[in-house]
Amino acid sequence: MFKTLPILSAVLLLFSFSIAAQEKTIDTVFIFDNQLVNAKKIQKTSKLKEEDLLKNATNLSEVLRFQSPIYIKESGRGMVSAPSFRGTTAQQTAFVWNGINVNSQFLGQGDLNNLNLLGYDHLEIQSGGGSVIYGSSAIGGTIHLNNELSFNRGLKNSAFFEYGSFETYNTFLKSSFSNEKLSVKLAANYSESENNYEVPEKQYINLNGQYHNKNFSLGFGYKIDDRNTVFWQSQLYSGNQHYPIFSEFSTKTKYLTDNFRSLLSWNFRGEKVQNILKWAYLEEEFDYFQNIDNPKSSGGIGKNYIAKNDFNYSIKEKIDFNLITEFQVNKAEGYLSGIQNISRNAGSVAGLIRWKPSKKMYLEAGAKKEFVEKIEAPFLFSFSGNIQLADYYSLTFNASKNFRYPTFNDLYWKPGGNLDLKPEISHQAELGNRFKYKNFKLNLTPYYMQIENMIRWLPTSSGIWSPINTEKVESYGLESQLDFENSFGKNHAKISAGFIFTHSKDLETNRFLMYVPKYKFFANASYRYDFAEIFLQGMYNGLTFTTSDESISDALKSYFVANAGLNLTFLKHYRFGFKIQNIFDQIYETTAFYPLPKRNYSVNLLINF
Template sequence: MRRFVFVIVLLITFRLSAQETPQISDTIQLGEVVSYGHLQKFQSGAKIEKISGAQYILSQDGNLEQLLTRSLPIAFKSDAGGLSTIRIRGTAANHTSVNFGGIDLNSLTLGQSNFNNIPVFLFDEIGVQFGSASSVNGSGSIGGAIHLGLINRWTDGFKLETRVSHGSFGEQLYGTKIFAGNGKFESVSRAYYYYKKNDFPFLNNTYRDFENNIFEIEDVQKNASIEKYGLLQELNYRFAENEFFTLNVWLENNWRQNQQNMQTNLNNPDFSEDYEDKHIRIWAGYKNRKNPFKFEINGGYVFDDAVNNGSTKDTIRTQRAIAEAFVEHDFRSDASYKIGAKAERIFPEVYAYSSSLEKEDRVDFYASYYQRFFRKLSLTLNLRQGFVTDFNVPFTPSVGLNYLVVSKEYWVLRFLGSVARSYRVPTFNDRFWIPGGNPDLDSEKGINYELGTKWSYCNGDISGNLKINGFYLNIEDWILWKNGGSFWYAENVQKVKSRGLEVMTAWSYKLFGLPATSGLNYSLTSTKRIESQNNTNAINRQMEYVPLHSGNCFTTIQWNDLDFTIDGSYTGEQYIDEEDRNVLDAYILFNTSVAYDLEINSANRFIITGAVNNLLDVDYQSSWGYAMPGISYRLGLTYKFN
């Protein structure tokens, strides 16, 4: 039945055949007036995807992991809402940077982000870069980079948006966005509160009754509650059309009961442990884009504090001050360059570090060049050199190109390619945790080769594109923690190669006379450890928690003010450790949603949404031994006042 529904969705997706089609846009850029990051100008050949508006709206009640798994071919290792880590192109969780302005959200102690703690509701745009991006983003972007964007709308007047949603297992979201301004000054306040009791039923397969030959029992998840709230405040002032100042303050508090595995949930149902992290993130900048010489001066402050199981004496806290400035010069209509520098001073305060570690300084110098030839070929070159206190950082260049092969009346064909070096400075835990930290570790180093093509088509009621990307990623000095008997210790132990193919397509068309949009994403990712100092039989075998095959598809049909969407995702089987017998089964999930846009008058509008997730009530696991919820619902109401 599951496969039948999946095939039906695919058939709807490709019910486009030979209908005829006038005009076409050959490139898709992220919005020009975005507070955070022009991603593509100096990265010709890089694969950068922007989440579509429709997918964004349908996922605004959830977290970033839920959005990305339903819209892009990206794998995650997750439990039921408490912890989720990303695996872009087979890399580790600490190989993808998550960027908010000049701030990398990844923990300086752990080196990764929990995607369950990043609410979609707070942001206007989300961009994802596949493949190495260290030459642009610095340390950590070996597998890719996520960019969280805010759009400066320069509100003239007052706007209000409020959102309320309730769902299964005690899920609640309350959010508001308040826009106020006079066209030059703008204040935007975004706040949310999220709670979920997370007491879902599941089939516990760790039960053992040998006498009656019973090896599973109905159970309910206990002590896995989640509570999160945050505020993102923007203050923007526009001096002139292309000259403005922005200040953004993001306050966040995340608390969760760590979900226990199925065996603990069954045998020790009263056991509970919690984890809380608090964040203060401030980013401010002056931007002048009026002349051929454009420049920006930015600065920020970040405070991260984690409390494990209520133990405030075991301090896990870091603070950092950030400064960045760059100049961009369009010295010809078809050529420009960019030169900049970024500096950070970090103050770690962790109970397991040596008291002699007071601070660490990091400085990066970078340069980028863009050139367009004959209106068909664009070429970019990026250079970056970092410096870290008492640590050697490799030089990371990258080069990319975008070539317009054919441009016809109804269609356009492009080729893209890039070569990029990348690196990751070991985390503070890797270097300074006592015992086991190793200050003599080398940086992890990667090199990424990318080759892709994009075919875009537009004629009449049909428009869309097909993108195919092949990649090869080689990572050396991959850091792991090894069992040393009396304690674990960090070491550069293995070499990993990842290669694969990604296919993405999206189309707009008419289905039975109604506007429709469909998309399909597929990833073939072969990631293997080629060398390892560990005594392992898993050499030249697929890495743990990296599915060889994964993908998703969706179809949205619009009827007047009503949108109906059905989407499905497939995750192939995954090894969970270095033993060949321990494998997570493949699974297919389906979701459906509906949205109704009710306009009362020009100033008042309601958007009513409903969703059913895991439509077929599939029993599956994303992380070994941890239960996941079955079928669930979510109802939401948004009110907009302008």
């Protein structure tokens, strides 16, 4: 099917040209995740637009490493990659696709390098708990993968081509057409790399590290009348990763994955009532080859059927009541894993009250009850607010109880699965301090979090590994970010810099968690004059333990990595770019034994028409 993507894209482009020849006045933009609008008032949220994503077009790991407070643990460039929010792990991070939680039913997490980067219109990174809205795994934070549809914008098309070191190719094609009633958007992209980089100082060659992936998405929107609109968003992704080996004599392995997502939404908007009804179908399939020359050694297919209703009623001008109900049917079939024809029903009811007593105050309280078959699900709550104390200063606060329930692998994997597991429970609180003066914005957010019943796979007396509810984790720290943006004449300057302090410990052993650096710093700066733009990126990670005994000799040493790029726009529609990654040739690892590339280069071309 993916071989037809370029043909389908070209056909849609020609079709669009035949329908419209010029753009119309901008009308409305629809974002599928409507809850994000309110979340931004009370929680730290960063939005990365397409122009930001293209500065690190290699993969999603690169984007988050240089442009967010998240620590990224990556087993070699383009390989298995997991985020760490506020001292937690990937299993305490919810990946949200257009308002729907898409964490794997098998692993309970997402691999950043198998969550296609260029298939979305923008990303939003939200720190802190959010299980009342987004369910299981929304403990440390949420990563939102968003698509959008516009009305009354006419025809828009764009194409992107990039070639980089290690025979790396990235391409995408997007085409959209909309009028007052109809909106259609198609996007397709392909990425591949031989990924055969070397780090001589570590005597490391990234053998068998090649990868390629393909993505196709289609969005559709139709305005039935002034109050009713229907939307459909779908995505098809296929990835192939060959895992690195340390010797040419080692057995080569690989991992294949295919994901399909489809979301249908019916939106009703009245004077006091707004209702959004969603139906979604998610399918994930994976195959692991312990030897690429032999049949697969393990695999599985998971299917998730979701019905979700979001009802909002304006009781008074300043008070809204929000009722969110959801029902899921989770199904899974494993291969050589002991998981056979598993099915689980899950549902939830959440209620939120939002009150704006004045222009300078916003309050929100929420409660949620989960119902998960064969699992004792918790009662959840949240309480948040925003108070404008001065023209230049506002205070936000957020307290919540969040959770993660066991995955299919945790429960049913043979040998080792544990049917008696309890959900992980988290309590967290944060206090956001937002300052704004002219073109400057400063956000200082201290936080505290405690996780109980964390699920860990540990060896048993019988010699097999099995998951148990074990440690209590305490995490506290500070997230800070300074932003500046200004335009004058043909000049435009933008700076964003963040400093993160994280203290995350296992309370039973009183030792720091693995792969949680105590300090992280990141910065992005760009300056554009007329047709030319230059940008710089920097990222520092402090000492990072890789073992549970806090061994300094095994820890990843601190490092600073910088990138730089130049973009030139000509004939209004064409932009040529050149980028240097790892300018100072830093030797660094985010996962033990897997160095990331030294200095490397890429060139790209973006066409808007």
